[in-house]
Amino acid sequence: MKKVSYWAIFKNGLFGENPVFRLALSLCPAVAVTSGVKNGFLMGVAVFFVMTMVNVTVSLIRSFISPKVRIPAYMFIIATWVTVTDLVMGAYARDVYKEMGLYIMLIVAFAIVLSRAEVFASKNKLIPSMIDGMGMGLGFLLALVLIGITREFLGKGSLWGYDILHTRPLLIMVLPTGGFFAMGLLMGFLNWIDRKVFGGTGASSGGH
Amino acid sequence: MEGSGLWEHVLTIFIASALINNFVFARYLGLCIFFGVTKRMETAVGMSITFTAVMVISSVLSWVVYKYIMVPYHLEYLKIVIFIGIVAAFVQAADTIMKKKTPALYYKLGIYLALIVTNCIIIAVPLINAGEEYGLFESIALAFGSGVGFSLALIIMASIREKLDLADVPKSFQGLPIAFVLTGLIALAFLGFSGMITL
Numbered sequence A: 001m002k003k004v005s006y007w008a009i010f011k012n013g014l015f016g017e018n019p020v021f022r023l024a025l026s027l028c029p030a031v032a033v034t035s036g037v038k039n040g041f042l043m044g045v046a047v048f049f050v051m052t053m054v055n056v057t058v059s060l061i062r063s064f065i066s067p068k069v070r071i072p073a074y075m076f077i078i079a080t081w082v083t084v085t086d087l088v089m090g091a092y093a094r095d096v097y098k099e100m101g102l103y104i105m106l107i108v109a110f111a112i113v114l115s116r117a118e119v120f121a122s123k124n125k126l127i128p129s130m131i132d133g134m135g136m137g138l139g140f141l142l143a144l145v146l147i148g149i150t151r152e153f154l155g156k157g158s159l160w161g162y163d164i165l166h167t168r169p170l171l172i173m174v175l176p177t178g179g180f181f182a183m184g185l186l187m188g189f190l191n192w193i194d195r196k197v198f199g200g201t202g203a204s205s206g207g208h
Numbered sequence B: 001m002e003g004s005g006l007w008e009h010v011l012t013i014f015i016a017s018a019l020i021n022n023f024v025f026a027r028y029l030g031l032c033i034f035f036g037v038t039k040r041m042e043t044a045v046g047m048s049i050t051f052t053a054v055m056v057i058s059s060v061l062s063w064v065v066y067k068y069i070m071v072p073y074h075l076e077y078l079k080i081v082i083f084i085g086i087v088a089a090f091v092q093a094a095d096t097i098m099k100k101k102t103p104a105l106y107y108k109l110g111i112y113l114a115l116i117v118t119n120c121i122i123i124a125v126p127l128i129n130a131g132e133e134y135g136l137f138e139s140i141a142l143a144f145g146s147g148v149g150f151s152l153a154l155i156i157m158a159s160i161r162e163k164l165d166l167a168d169v170p171k172s173f174q175g176l177p178i179a180f181v182l183t184g185l186i187a188l189a190f191l192g193f194s195g196m197i198t199l
Helices: A006-016 A027-032 A037-060 A067-092 A094-109 A111-121 A126-156 A176-197 B004-020 B031-037 B041-070 B076-101 B103-116 B120-132 B136-164 B176-193
Strands: none
Touching (some): A006 A126, A027 A094, A027 A126, A037 A126, A067 A094, A067 A111, A094 B076, A094 B120, A111 A126, A126 A176, B031 B041, B031 B136, B041 B076, B041 B103, B041 B120, B041 B136, B076 B103
């Protein structure tokens, strides 16, 4: 594999292949926990941690895993790190955990974590894998916060729990329905920017 | 609970998980597959059948393991690792058995089996069963209800998306963005079910 700068790997996760808006992977949590900025942020931090650690672990033991059983092996590595995150969050962020505990546990089924382990960490050395995990995790975090800001601001007129507008312009945005609307509109908007400003194709790669 | 009380409770769980707490529209799970297979009606129906079957069987397996192995030995904290293991092993086994015994069925539904492991609902249902300490019949009701609810969502969405091919959608919204907005509209309709039964 040719030498790629760490920054390029990092940036790829953040913008080029943003897990949510570009690859359209792991959409469930993107819609589920983003009714507020805070929840979105915490979920993003959890995913960031899991992705970095999974990439590191997979990269460290990649030469010991037989290719035939690699998927189950990755599954167990992911499940282990998710359990760690789950227990830590349950211990230190009690009230948030009550609300999104189920979604934290479901990080285990995120296609994005498994796909980065398979596509990147299983073929690369420790440091690039770590950077890739961090870039992807941060890209995910950024997407969640962006959706969270849109929804909380429009739905409750507040940001991170602080009241700003003193009214509730569009209550629908914090309801389940709003998650889908916010997601669709943001995706469309980013595609539009991509086409107008950067001259890209502006198409989200379809489904899962 | 015993007698008619139990069946009433089971029926409530079934209806609640199929309509009110529909996994796609109210809990936002299984979206990857939801958007992946709803481009055509045929794949949506195939996925629905496979998904419901796998869902029920794997949640029964998980329930047995949780109740008779994990709880007596205080291994509850391992539930994420164990449940994902059970689901993955079961799907792999079903894949192999179907390939040998019923090749015709395998070529129809086999590809959906492989996709199911990345579906959050399949792992969410055992976790909810364990969290709520449901009994066997309640677990089956929840699993079957979620399966029916997911199938309903897939079939509604597929029938709309087939028509969408003929519509004139703005370029930036083609593909996923418009699918999201559509899902939002269906979810809005499903909001009407809320409050029908309270659990």
